[in-house]
Amino acid sequence: MASANIAEQYKQARPGSLKLHERAERLFPADGATHGARVLDPFRPYITHAKGSKKWDVDGNEYIDYGMGHGALILGHGHPAIVQAIQEQTAKGLHYSENQPLEVEWGELISQMMPVAERIEVCASGQEGNLMAIRIARTFTGRKKIIRFEENFHGWAGEVAPEGSAGVTMPEVTFLPMNDIAVVEKELASREYALVMIEGGGAHMAGQIPWEYDFIRELPLVTKKYGTLLLIDEVVTGFRESRGGWQELVGVKPDLTTLGKCVGGGIPVGAVVGRADVMEVLDPKRPAEKRIRHTGTWNANPIQCAAGIAACKLYLNGEPQKKAAEIGAYLREQGNKMLKEKKISGRLYGRTIIHLYLGPIEYEPSDPAFPPTRSLAQIINPAMIPIKNELCLRLLERGIATMGARFFVMSAAHTREDVDRTVAALASSLDEMMATGALKESLAGVK
Ligand SMILES: Cc1ncc(COP(=O)(O)O)c(C=O)c1O
Known part of the structure; x- marks a missing residue:
């Protein structure tokens, strides 16, 4: 008080x-x-x-x-390019419930800045992106378990909620201490894990508790060794810490990355981006039990895309x-x-x-x-x-x-x-x- x-x-x-x-x-x-x-x-x-x-x-x-x-x-606040993009798009239409050219332009800008973004799935918030990433990893690997790290924040719902949150159950989530590669490897050796997820920069807002560089460089080698996917949650750090996100700063290439916040220029946004072969689980031609059908009223809506394009164009030169x-x-x-x-x-x-x-x-x-x-x-x-x-x-x-x-x-x-x-x-x-x-x-x- x-x-x-x-x-x-x-x-x-x-x-x-x-x-x-x-x-x-x-x-x-x-x-x-x-x-x-x-x-x-x-x-x-x-x-x-x-x-x-x-x-x-x-x-x-x-x-x-x-x-x-x-x-x-x-x-x-109120960057003129963002204001103009939103105003112009508002007059042209808020939502077409159709595919539209802006989403393609936006997607191309994202993958240009972040080379690991071979494929992109857009949603309305960072947390949604993380929940989608978990499903993608499970569907791709056929495994259920996930490793998360203490204090790392990924949202408030279900399996991405903070450890010990009331009203959620996470029997398939294992929380590990940060920065201890031996502990991670021991756990992954069971080959039961679909995904390891970490917050870009470190726990809380780009690294109040930062990742040690040795740990972060070894992590992708260890996940690969045991057939587990690695997700870097760059909802905060994506296009903020550098043009290619925090992963570019530290030189690490994850299988999946989640984006949010800056990538939408101030309009609600989320996205999972990553390896084309992994993201194929969203392909509607796959058998129903091996694919994810993604809906979401606000996915790549025109206002989100217009603001996102205006912002990403400004991020391009760093x-x-x-x-x-x-x-x-x-x-x-x-x-x-x-x-x-x-x-x-x-x-x-x-x-x-x-x-x-x-x-x-x-x-x-x-x-x-x-x-x-x-x-x-x-x-x-x-x-x-x-x-x-x-x-x-x-x-x-x-x-x-x-x-x-x-x-x-x-x-x-x-x-x-x-x-x-x-x-x-x-x-x-x-x-x-x-x-x-x-x-x-x-x-x-x-x-
Ligand atoms: C690292 C990180 N991941 C995910 C989220 C959730 O994003 P959103 O609030 O857009 O759902 C946040 C929110 O602050 C975050 O800091």
């Missing part, structure tokens, strides 16, 4: 949001929120519009946005990704300088999504995508949740909208001025939290 003063101050500056929150609480059971990441005590602001790196709430408060459509908007990574590096460097000056035990790390770690520093990693500890328990320390929530609230009060003070999603629209303001807001928020005792200078003792 955030300290009473800051919560009161926050509410007073947001009377319009408060009223909407009270109405929302009577409608939406998750504390009035419509997404788990939009829950905050007392509430997150109600936004009316956004442009570039900024968004504004019903009370006229301005925020530098580090949510960026839950990671989907690497071009920033410039937006480069810009997002450069501004991400600036936030990391400036933020870490500030944390060190204040002797706060914490670091910012990551590429186009910057993660804030507060806790003991075990070592100074040479790779900026890595946290200063290998301890999973420290990176996702539950004792940090109330501290991060309060920090998130204090940042919102200063016009900085983060994802729970855990993630800063960067875009090509963020500027150095945005980052300077952000680091100043982070510094004064942390100062206040230290003054009130909410945060200790040395976080090593937080349990």
Whole structure:
């Protein structure tokens, strides 16, 4: 629970949001929120519009946005090419319930950027893509079991839900610790596994808990050895971390890849892409028991395709990704300088999504995508949740909208001025939290 003063101050500056929150609480059971990441005590602001790196709430408060459509908007809000593509297509027709030329153009752009995308199956969300990938793998291999990794996020439903989620059963899913190839190989040796699935970059938003490079390079060799398919879930990282996704950065070729978020330019999207021989299980000429019939009202609808084409054309030269990574590096460097000056035990790390770690520093990693500890328990320390929530609230009060003070999603629209303001807001928020005792200078003792 955030300290009473800051919560009161926050509410007073947001009377319009408060009223909407009270109405929302009577409608939406998750504390009035419509997404788990939009829950905050007392509430997150109600936004009316956004442009570039900024968004504004019903009370006229301005925020530098580090949510960026839950990671989907690497071009920033309201990029003119995306707006134009959607507007033009809206006038031509929302949905033809037919094949249409845009889907072909979009598909060609995707496979041009991601060479492993020999075949593409489009759906409406990243999670749907993951569920489809599981079915494809099972139908192709004739096996049932799946390996997933602790903390890796793939959606909320059925077998892609987080480990231990209420209301789902996953008897055929085995969860393994991250970064231990021997454990994976031992499990795969049973030859019962259809699929190994990993989150691109690492667990949570492109790698709050990153994959070690040795592990990730050995993984495809081990899956191949035992006839298991490898899926990289690039729903967050696809066309964000580089033109060819995170797999291009690390030089790994999976059998299947799932995409979402950025690939649709901000319109709901999901896709499974991969090896032509594997994707053949969707061929309607196959016998019914050996094929998947895919339906889905929103698959490759014209608006999705038009926005997707406009976005992918901009991703082609790698410039937006480069810009997002450069501004991400600036936030990391400036933020870490500030944390060190204040002797706060914490670091910012990551590429186009910057993660804030507060806790003991075990070592100074040479790779900026890595946290200063290998301890999973420290990176996702539950004792940090109330501290991060309060920090998130204090940042919102200063016009900085983060994802729970855990993630800063960067875009090509963020500027150095945005980052300077952000680091100043982070510094004064942390100062206040230290003054009130909410945060200790040395976080090593937080349990
Ligand atoms: C790595 C990853 N996979 C899958 C999903 C699910 O995508 P969607 O919300 O589009 O269903 C998410 C959502 O954030 C994600 O981060």
